[in-house]
Amino acid sequence: MSEASSPELFFIIGSPRSGTTLLQSICMSARGVYVPPETHFLTRFPSHRALDTPERWEEALLEVEEVSRRDELPMKGFRAHEASAERTQSGLLRLWLESCGRSQGARWVGEASNVHTRDALHLAKLFPRAKIIHMIRDPRDVALSQREAWGYSVTRASLRWRDDMRVHQRASVALNPTRYRAVRYERLVSSPLREIKALCAWFGWPFQEEMLRPHLRSSSGFATREVHKLRSLQPITASRVGRWRETLTAREVMRVELFCGGVMDELGYERAERGVLELAQAGPALLSEVKEVALSYGSQLVHLGLEALKQREEELKRRAEAQRGLGEG
Numbered sequence: 001m002s003e004a005s006s007p008e009l010f011f012i013i014g015s016p017r018s019g020t021t022l023l024q025s026i027c028m029s030a031r032g033v034y035v036p037p038e039t040h041f042l043t044r045f046p047s048h049r050a051l052d053t054p055e056r057w058e059e060a061l062l063e064v065e066e067v068s069r070r071d072e073l074p075m076k077g078f079r080a081h082e083a084s085a086e087r088t089q090s091g092l093l094r095l096w097l098e099s100c101g102r103s104q105g106a107r108w109v110g111e112a113s114n115v116h117t118r119d120a121l122h123l124a125k126l127f128p129r130a131k132i133i134h135m136i137r138d139p140r141d142v143a144l145s146q147r148e149a150w151g152y153s154v155t156r157a158s159l160r161w162r163d164d165m166r167v168h169q170r171a172s173v174a175l176n177p178t179r180y181r182a183v184r185y186e187r188l189v190s191s192p193l194r195e196i197k198a199l200c201a202w203f204g205w206p207f208q209e210e211m212l213r214p215h216l217r218s219s220s221g222f223a224t225r226e227v228h229k230l231r232s233l234q235p236i237t238a239s240r241v242g243r244w245r246e247t248l249t250a251r252e253v254m255r256v257e258l259f260c261g262g263v264m265d266e267l268g269y270e271r272a273e274r275g276v277l278e279l280a281q282a283g284p285a286l287l288s289e290v291k292e293v294a295l296s297y298g299s300q301l302v303h304l305g306l307e308a309l310k311q312r313e314e315e316l317k318r319r320a321e322a323q324r325g326l327g328e329g
Contacts, residue, residue, distance in 0.1 A: 007101040009094070010203070011123055012112035014135030015157075015164045017145035019185035021232045023135055024112040024221050025214035026188075026196060030205055035110035036073045036100040037223050041093050042119050051087045064096050071223040076103035090126040104219075108203070112221075117164045120171045124179065131203065132175070134168050137185035138269050139260040140244035140253060149228040154252045158259040165263045178202075189238040212236070 012027070012035070014020045024035045044063065051057050061082060068075050078099040085095040093111075101109035116123060120132055143157035171180050181202055188195045192212055200207040210216070215233050222229045244253065253272050257264065261271055 006098060007106050007109045008129070009097055009127055010108060010110045010131040010133065011116060011120075012110055012133050012135065013117040013120055014114060015117065015137070015139075015142050015161045016114045017142050017149060018135045018137040019188065020112050020114060020135045021222065021229045022185075022188070022214070022236070023133065023183060024110065025217055025232045026199075026211050027110055028219070028221050029211045029214045029217045030200070030208055031210075032105075032107040033110070033205070034101050034104040034106035034108070035112050035221050036097070037071045037221060037226070038113040039067070039073070039093070039096060039111060040113050040115050041096070041111070042122070043115050045089055045092060047089055047122070049089075051089070051092060057087050060092055064092070073100055074103040075099040093126070108205075118167055120167050120180075121174060124171070124175055130179070132171070132180050133199075134171070134180070134182045135185060136165075136168065136182050136267065138242070138244070139264065140248060140256050141240065141242065143252070143256050144244045144247055154248070154255050155259070158256045162259050162263060165260075165267075186238075186241050189236055189241060192236050
């Protein structure tokens with residue numbers, strides 16, 4: 001990639017432990033494609049965070065540089081190109097990703113932060129030409145994998161998966177299929193040649209055999225501290241499909257399906273078969289437990305929303321005071 005050119009951007013989203021790192025590694029195995037470690041950009045720089053003054057812009061640049069050092073995002077020409085970047089949310093992220101791509105000579109640069117899943121439509125608006133890929137995996141395997149990686153409860157994982165699938169449903173309607181595509185984890189690991197060729201055709205990339213061996217890629221695409229991603233350094237395998245059958249208890253499976261069953265039906269994930277007596281016996285206690293966790297989950301979302309409103313209110317006050325100062329001057 002020449003200094004004067006700009007790479008094309010794309011985004012990989014999906015629930016945590018749904019296979020986004022695997023997809024990232026496959027894409028990185030294509031020549032001219034690079035996906036750096038997660039930026040978590042929209043959580044660091046939400047839309048209400050102003051970047052319109054030299055002081056705020058410089059503060060944001062310093063934060064990007066610090067995160068890049070800590071999380072091992074390679075950058076080239078970041079400061080050299082910042083003067084021509086738009087001092088906006090999209091301008092800062094583009095500057096960041098382009099500097100990562102420039103360091104690798106990439107023509108396409110991706111971003112693969114799970115926290116961006118809920119903001120898929122916002123990303124589509126910020127970057128009208130960017131493509132978005134949503135990884136989808138059986139919520140029972142997702143819940144199991146989240147518990148193994150971070151100790152998360154099955155209920156928490158189920159609620160997150162359900163919310164992420166609601167985003168998928170909205171994005172499928174709102175975005176053109178040339179820009180938005182869902183990839184099933186189970187199909188990708190069971191028929192990698194077919195699925196990767198289809199993905200290349202969608203992107204407009206030439207298919208390359210190296211993409212079938214992403215564990216041999218030249219760079220991992222994640223920080224050293226992210227040990228939960230080490231499995232992506234192994235060959236593609238379907239051995240982890242359906243592990244929930246041997247590992248989750250019947251009660252845990254019922255909990256996942258209670259939250260996710262409707263969407264599972266739409267996506268073709270078959271529910272576990274159970275007798276009426278078993279459901280009747282477990283139902284009351286399970287519903288009580290689920291209600292308690294759901295209220296906790298909901299209160300967390302409300303708290304985050306109130307914090308965002310508070311920050312926005314403080315920002316408006318600062319602007320009003322600045323305008324008054326100009327008027328008095």
